[in-house]
Ligand code: 5CA
């Protein structure tokens with residue numbers, strides 16, 4: 296698929312800091328240690344509705360990872376998928392009497408516009424599930440041949456499932472206990488009750504054609520792919536096994552990332568699928584997780600239409616830590632708008648306090664598991680001092696405002 300337009304990322308003077316991120320699988324904050332090419336896969340949208348601030352928060356967290364790697368001189372191979380065939384998309388199309396293909400195209404186009412407006416550095420590969428179906432079919436064939444997958448004994452709907460015991464490592468990614476796995480599996484698209492499975496928690500790889508549902512003809516029979524295998528195949532094909540970061544919101548830690556990893560590891564005969572599994576917290580509104588099914592959504596495109604600056608959206612979401620579940624409120628937005636105005640006022644002064652220390656602190660905080668609240672506080676302190684001194688007190692540095700503007704642009708993606 297076509298990705299979105301690139302955004303210029305300026306070079307920041309001074310030394311970068313090595314990035315450390317919390318890894319769900321190991322449960323601690325560890326250095327990511329990419330080679331010359333840093334490899335990241337972030338789970339993309341299911342395009343049945345517009346981008347809400349929860350999606351935006353997740354993609355912005357990984358945009359920071361991208362920008363920190365660029366700052367450290369890495370080339371970044373960033374891959375993102377689009378789940379352009381899955382139950383929620385079909386259900387919405389049915390509800391609205393829409394064509395599911397048209398719905399997916401429309402919402403994907405809007406997503407691109409939102410990402411561009413938010414100055415998210417685009418992925419190198421932006422790949423849909425539908426265009427990957429021939430590869431997915433091939434891979435499921437291999438999983439069947441190796442015994443990692445099996446068909447249920449149902450002549451009418453001979454669906455194919457993944458045997459979760461196959462790799463012997465199932466569960467390492469989320470670290471959840473059996474009860475939590477069972478609960479999330481049932482809540483998040485799984486089908487524990489499906490008769491004929493070897494284990495209630497085996498996951499669907501290929502869904503045989505049901506009346507009225509779209510299907511593809513293949514050597515597996517008429518049908519369509521399950522959800523997790525899509526991300527296994529796209530990530531393995533583009534990045535290979537052992538890539539640096541697998542990302543998404545915390546709702547993907549189980550089942551999605553657990554099964555994506557297990558499918559891929561069964562296929563590759565190697566592990567780990569990813570070296571770091573990184574999860575962003577959930578953004579809520581009025582105490583509830585923002586989700587399409589609850590309908591409590593604040594859309595990026597609506598805010599843009601109301602002339603809210605995307606830079607203020609970035610600063611509003613960065614005011615909290617990416618791993619914390621947090622709320623989006625009018626107050627969060629108002630505070631971000633004031634902060635943006637204040638920073639702009641400060642960098643427009645002819646001189647300011649020396650920038651080196653502030654930039655070093657900005658890098659230090661971001662490299663420490665993306666500690667944006669502290670990063671913003673360091674910039675607030677610089678702006679306060681600049682505005683107090685009026686920019687022309689003793690020690691005023693004429694290069695400082697430009698240096699700060701460059702660092703904020705490159706590292707936070709905010710143009711002042
Ligand atoms: N297409 C799949 C991933 S392969 C999917 O989960 N799509 S999605 O549209 O439901 O979500 C896209 C991304 O936004 C996922 O990483 C998801 O974890 C994240 N996300 C969804 N809701 C929220 C929320 N309220 N707060 C933060 N992130 C969210």
Ligand code: ZN
Nearest residue numbers: 338339526551
């Ligand atoms: Zn995914």
